[in-house]
Amino acid sequence: MSNPVTDLVLGFQGLVADVPDLVQPLIVALAGAVPFIEGEGAAAIGIIGGIHPVIAALAGAVGNLLCVAVVVLATSRVRAAVTTRRGAPAKAPTARREKFEKAYHRYGTPGVSLLGPLLLPTQFTAAALTSTGVSPARVIGWQALAIALWTAGITTIALGLIRIAA
Template identity: 65%
Template sequence: MSTTEPGLISGFQDLVAQVPDLLQPVIVALAGAVPFVEGEGGAAIGIIGGLPPVVAAVSAAIGNFLCVLVVVLVSSRVRTAVTSRVGRRGDADAPSDAPSPRREKFQRAYHRYGTPGVSLLGPLLLPTQFTAAALVGTGVPARRVLQWQGLAIVLWTTAVTLIITGVIRFVA
């Protein structure tokens, strides 16, 4: 899980504590949709804000996944539009710029670990939204990206939820 602005997290925690109980999972889902906060951070915010761990985890994971879904659908449409335009113009008009160092690094990771590995290990380095867009941009089918990103979101959110819950029980 990446770090983010401390004020953002405390702001979400304060908001969770101040809104009616029925809206608290919605706030956690919104937090889960934020890049770098993600499902893991959203679950932690919800748990620390007073939600039951399962409710916090499910809400945060749903928020994270819905955001990734939107990113994948938009990225897929953009890729289709760009590739069909380049195909109509012919290869002579296709961009020939060398890939950026970041793109090369992503390509190496993708060739080494594939979609499952990049999806499952990606949250250690990048938000799931960025990883999903990069996967779709390289031509991985949207359905496959969503399956692996969904699994990664569930696994990472569950792991962090269990850790946070264990730490709170240990400290309390």
């Protein structure tokens, strides 16, 4: 049985190999915008596809961050529309929502942003933070730092493993 994420990664790897060199970073950026692939997975796709590691990491991180920014801005608008609507009945929070809010109160925006990729894609974490009322600029700033750190860290580890294997 095939795994959809694995199939998607293999599809991106094939696409990177099939397009001209100048277009390859755009494919890596597109992969970075996909939840569960993220900037770090996209960087690995680019490196395996033969792109210079720094370019692959930058392209993956930029693609991830652009997608997160779109999610944050959209979530912010939805939250504003919902909170300004009059007479909307309050819903009881779900168990998942309560778990997120407990983590948020314990670690704050920086902690949730930096540790979030261990559990959820950055797009989901960013939407959850924005929906709780954290300002879009704060969410995007902390998510940018998290994306940069995770992408750089995983890219460095991948390069080390490639060197060991060679």
